[in-house]
Amino acid sequence: MKTISIVVPVFNEEDNIEHFYESVCKVMESLPYDFELIYVDDGSKDRSREILCSLEKQDERVQSIFLARNSGHQLALTCGLDNADGDAVITMDGDMQHPPELIPVLLEKWEQGYEVVQTIRKTTEGVSAMKKLTSYYYYKVLNKLSNVHIQEGGSDFRLMDRVVVKAFRRYREHARFIRGMIGAMGFRQVQIEFVAPKRFAGVSKFSPRKMLNFAIDGVLAYSNLPLRLGLYIGTISGLISLLMILHVFVSKYVLNDAVAGWATLTACVLFFGGMQMIVLGILGEYLGRVFEEVKHRPLYLIARGKPKDEMDRD
Structure with a gap:
């Protein structure tokens, strides 16, 4: 039976972890796949790590990796991808804005032969008009500057075949814009649109400063x-x-x-x-x-977990 790895970065999400776990398990247990749920805690200061340890004890399908410090969303995703062993890997956020109910659609497209199944966020419930406007024009400007087309509304909710994950592990730059990296890699890709619901609990940890840095990384990583x-x-x-x-x-x-x-x-x-x-x-x-x-410094440091050897990620 094929195994699906689900990679979820976590940063101060104590109110979302258990609900997300229950929702994903409900979906995956109805499908003909084995699965592993890999949480990557990105230096949380709340009870997130305590909750993750508890889930690990009650369900062997749950794996938790604790980073030594807050390294950022993109590096947390990279860490999860480095340690995922599934035939396909799904990356998604744990705040329920990436609906688990969409997982069967991603897997159906994968079974049809697509190696990357990318979700496209049409809109987000409750998001401000200003954020929609800035996001729209950001992608317009980015695509004018870049030689690689980056889909407007693209998210980090996607499925990647094992072949793509192995190829992705060869990219080791520090300033990461994974949406652009995956788009530039090629392979057989398909897109699925969805409407992102509101967060289940809490507030976004993506501050305006982090959003600005993320935007700058996207421009400078793919354009001279x-x-x-x-x-x-x-x-x-x-x-x-x-x-x-x-x-x-x-x-x-x-x-x-x-x-x-x-x-x-x-x-x-x-x-x-x-x-x-x-x-x-x-x-x-x-x-x-x-x-x-x-400087060739490591992308991230793991405080607790079972990291693969740097030269043996395949």
Whole structure:
């Protein structure tokens, strides 16, 4: 019988863990598959770890991995994928916004031969209009900048065949945007749309700062256009400065109307100084990521669990 691994990152979800566990078990026990439920606790400060230990004792299908510190949602997912042994792996959040009732649909598509079954969130119940708007335009901008198409509304609720998981384990960059990584890998993919319900309990742990960092990672991981944009800005600024120098010479030697214009001078200094800072900031973002990668530090550290050997993930 085929085995399905379900990977769930957890961060301060004490009110959701047991309900999610019961919902997933109810769905999976009605299907002709064995399954394992892998929780990756990403440095929770509430009772999440205590609850996970309790579930492990009562159900051998539950495995818990405790990270040494909060490493972030994408690295927690990576840790789960590194330690999943199923013929197919489903990644999903444990707050019930990724409905377990959709699992049979993912498995049906997998049985039809698709190696990646990606869910597309049409909308989220109760989400603000501002968040919908920013998400919509973010993906629009990202796809304009990137050579890899990233589906609008894409989520980390997906199924991956064992072959895809093995391939994914070869990607070891620190700044992770898994939605883009999976899309860029190829394989035979299909998409399923769904409406995300409200969280079962608690509030989102994805703060505006984390959302901003996640958005920046998505842009910088799949496009070098910002670097070229810096070149374009510098070129345009240089041309404008040449025009302004020409204006100065005409005023001085042709019109004989040169007036000390501190306002014009100040505006020019601020404009070109600002352009330089923009370009330096873009360079700094890329160099910062290079700096992180060349140190070759581990993506995450496990405080408790059974991690696979770094060189034996297959």
